[in-house]
Amino acid sequence: MRKTVLAVLMAAAIVPAAGPAVAQDKTVNLKVSLWVPPAHPLVPATQAWAADIEKASGGTIKSTIFPAQQLGKAVDHYDMARNGIADITYVNRGYTPGRFPIIALGEIPFLVANAKGGSQALHEWYQRYAEQEMQGVRVCTVFAHDPGTFHMKREIRTPDQIRGLRIRAANGTIAQFVTSLGGTNVQVSAPEAREVLERGIADGITFPWRSIMLFGIDRVVSYSMDVPLYVSMFTVAINPAALQRMSPAQRAVMDQHCTPEWSRRMASGWADFEASGRTMLSERQGYHVYRLNPPELEQWRQAAAPLRARWADDVRRANAGNPDEIYDALVQALRRQEATN
Secondary structure, three states: OHHHHHHHHHHHHHOOOOOOOOOOOOOEEEEEEOOOOOOOOHHHHHHHHHHHHHHHOOOOEEEEEEOOOOOOOHHHHHHHHHHOOOOEEEEEHHHOOOOOOOHHHHHOOOOEOOHHHHHHHHHHHHOOOHHHHOOOOEEEEEEEOOOEEEEEOOOOOOHHHHOOOEEEOOOHHHHHHHHHOOOEEOOOOHHHHHHHHHOOOOOEEEEOOOHHHHOOHHHOOOEEEOOOOEOOEEEEEEOHHHHHOOOHHHHHHHHHOOOHHHHHHHHHHHHHHHHHHHHHHHHOOOOEEEOOOHHHHHHHHHHHOHHHHHHHHHHHHOOOOOHHHHHHHHHHHHHHOOOEO
16 A cells, blocks of 8 residues: 555656646747737737736746837738747738738628627637638737728718728728729828828728727817728737747647637727727717718618629639638628627
C-alpha cells in the first residue's frame, strides 16, 4: 500500500499543472496594432481580450496595444499582420476593395440588422472561408459595427438625390452603391474623413453613429438619415509566426479567444457606443436626425438590390465558391442569432 501511494505522489509531481498553459512556458510578448484612436471602444475591448489571454495563459502571453496608427496606416493592417510588422492587427476589409470578395457579402445594405448577434453570426459563417480567402494570417475574430448610415451636409431622402454628390464611402460595397446612384466616391480612411468634409472635397459620409462624433465629423455635417443602412466588416488577424513562437498550450489559449462568442464580445461595447451616438445627435439642437417614410425606404432597398448580383459576380471571378450557397449560409447564421434586417 505504501509503495502504491508513493508511486501516485511521484507521478503527480511530474505531471504539468492542469489548465491550458503551464508555468514552464516561455513568455511571449505580442504587438497589437489598432488604427482607431485611444478613445474608440474597440481599444478597451481589445485590452479586455488581451488581459483574458494573459490570465488564461498563466501570465505567459503578454500584449502591448498600439492604437492610432502608431505602427502603420489603417489600409495596411492586413499586410502588417501577414508580414510580421505587428503580431496582431485590426483589419477593415473595406479599405482594400476587391481583395476579399467573400467577406464583402456582410457589407451589402439591409442585410445585417445589429452588431451583437450579427458579429457572432458573421464569425460562424466566415470561419469556413477565412483560411481560403485571407491567406497568410490567422483570422481570429470577425465582427461588424452597429449599422451606419448617410451623414450629410444637407438632407437626402431618396436615392436619386445622391446623383452629383461626393461621398466618402465606408467600404467597397457602399462605394459601388454610391457610384450606381450617380455619386462620386472619395476614398480616405476614417482618421482622414473629417478633413475631406471640412475642405469641401466630400458632401457627406457613410459612417456609424457615435463614431462621427469621435472623429469630429459631426462638426462638419448636420443631417443624418435614420435608417440601419449597412455595416462594415472587420477581422482581427494574427501573424502565423507569432503563433509558432508559442507552445501548444499557449496556442490552445489563443484558439479559445478566437471564437464566435469572442467576436460578439468584441462588438458589444462598440455597438452600445454607436447606439448612444444616435440618441445624442437626435437631442442636439441644430442637428437633424430624420426618418424616412415607407415609400422612401423602399426606394433605398430597391436601389441596393443589384449589389448582391455584383457581389456574386466578384465571387465567381475569384473562383471563390458558389455565391448562392455562400449567401444562404450567411442568412441562416444571421437568423440563428436574430440579426436579419
